[in-house]
Every structure is written in structure tokens, then in C-alpha cells.
Amino acid sequence: MLVKIPAEGNSFLDRRDPRARILLALFGSFFLAPVHEQSAAVFGLALALALALLGKLPWRPLLKRLAAINFFLLFLWLSVPFIQKGETFSRAGVDLVLLVTLKSNALVLWLITLLSTMTPAVLGYALEQLRFPSKLVFLLVFTYRYLHVAVEEWAKLLTAAKLRGFSPRCGLRAYKNMGNLLGMTFIRSFERSLRVHEAMLLRGFTGVFRPVSSFRFSAVDMAFLGVIFLILSGIWAWDKLAE
Numbered sequence: 001m002l003v004k005i006p007a008e009g010n011s012f013l014d015r016r017d018p019r020a021r022i023l024l025a026l027f028g029s030f031f032l033a034p035v036h037e038q039s040a041a042v043f044g045l046a047l048a049l050a051l052a053l054l055g056k057l058p059w060r061p062l063l064k065r066l067a068a069i070n071f072f073l074l075f076l077w078l079s080v081p082f083i084q085k086g087e088t089f090s091r092a093g094v095d096l097v098l099l100v101t102l103k104s105n106a107l108v109l110w111l112i113t114l115l116s117t118m119t120p121a122v123l124g125y126a127l128e129q130l131r132f133p134s135k136l137v138f139l140l141v142f143t144y145r146y147l148h149v150a151v152e153e154w155a156k157l158l159t160a161a162k163l164r165g166f167s168p169r170c171g172l173r174a175y176k177n178m179g180n181l182l183g184m185t186f187i188r189s190f191e192r193s194l195r196v197h198e199a200m201l202l203r204g205f206t207g208v209f210r211p212v213s214s215f216r217f218s219a220v221d222m223a224f225l226g227v228i229f230l231i232l233s234g235i236w237a238w239d240k241l242a243e
Contacts, residue, residue, distance in 0.1 A: 011056035018118055018126035020221045024228055025114040031232040032106055038095070040239035041102035047231060048109040055113050062112065069108050073101050120144045129215060134207070146196070150189045157181045157188075 013021065032044040052062065081093035115123065124141035128134060158181060166177055 011054060013051065013055040013113070014117065015220075016224060017215050017217050017221045018122050019130055019215060020217065020225050021114045021118070022123075022126055022130060023225060025111055027229055027232055028110040028114075029107060031236045032103060032110065035103065035235070035239040036099070037239045037242040038099050038102060039242060040235050041099055041106060043235045043238065045102055045106040045109070047228075047235070048106045048113065051113045052109060055117060057113060057117070062109075065112060066105060066108060069104055070101070073097070073104060076100060126215065128208075142196075146189075146192070149192060150185060153188045153192075154181070154185045157184055 028044075028048075032041070035041055035044065076097045080097045081090055082088065083090075083093070118126070120141045123144070124137050127137045127140070161177065161181060166174075168174060168178065
């Protein structure tokens, strides 16, 4: 979901301090996740769409990510309205699933817009500057950076097994082979991590992120952060008053 989406050009969000964008992602999750009213969720989704427009995100990859989320929400639409309160078809169930759908799309769009246009290095340095635990930051950044390497290793091993006649199916022998392939994937990933660590040490890595450019909160960043915070507070207050 949070795989990097390149923005179209130098957008307004690209010029904002990464720390401000991370704080906005946290604020949005804090204020939008607990809302109980559909109207408040609609306002949150509208705000997320406005940020996406400011970020100039390409709509095709963005819609693909939203489609993946809504595919899982489809199962809620096919089940919850028919089991809520023991009725054959419940209006309360429809309202509940609609609320979940609105909030899910708002939150996913919110996080994608604010975080997915940053590189792993920038995201990690910004989190460290915000005093997040260093070990957690390193785990997040390197998982983000090298997850595709583990996927490539798995694909190579699976291809090699298929060339030797292996066919994935239900059966004790197939399960045993899949377990061996998974174990080899972990071993190769571990060996790759050792090589990456050695390469970083040879380049002078001391456990601290050293970005190419420095971050600095500007007056525009502070104003932008304040305006969005006020809007989110208004959505939260609207939700409380509408209950």
C-alpha cells in the first residue's frame, strides 16, 4: 500500500518538511479512525482527496491501491448486512459497512498521499528527527527497502523448483518442499543482510542516518500543519456533536 508513488513534478506537498507530513499522517489517523458518523467520515475523505490533489499523485497507481483495499471491503458488503442483529437484511448493517468503507478509504488515501511520495531514507531520517525509537526506525526503513529482495529470492527458488518438476499442490510432499523453499528464502535473506551490513560499515555507517539535505520547518510548514490540524479538530468535533 505504501510502496512509493512518484509525484508528478514539484508539488506543494513535495516542498513541505517531511516531519510535518509525518505529523499530519499521525494526526489524521488519530482523528479520523474513531469517528462514528458517516458525515464526519465523508468530510475526512474529502480532506484526503484535497491533499491528494495538492500532492499531484498519479491517479492510476493510486486507484489501484484503493481498489485493493475495496476488494477486501467487498466481503463486508456481502456479509455484514445479512447477519447484523439476526435480520435477513439490516439497514444498520449497511450503515456500519458504509462507515467502515468511508473511513478505510479516507485513511488509506491520507497515508498514501502523505507518506508514499517520500523515499525510505527521507522517511527514516524524519522519524529519527521526531525522536522515534532508532531500532524501530531501522527495522521499518530496511524492511521497506529490502522486502523486494526477499520476494526476488523466493521467485528464483520457486522457478528453479518448477524446472525440476515441482508442482504446488495439496499434499505432504508438496508441503515439505514448500517449507524447504521458505527456509532457503530466509537463509538467503539473512546472508544478504550480513553483506549489506558489512557494506554499510565499510562506508562509515555508525548507526545514525545522514541525509544529503537537511530539514527545516518553514513558516508555510507551520501554517499548513496548523490549518490541517484545525480542520481535523473540526471533523472530530462535528462527529461528537452528531452522536
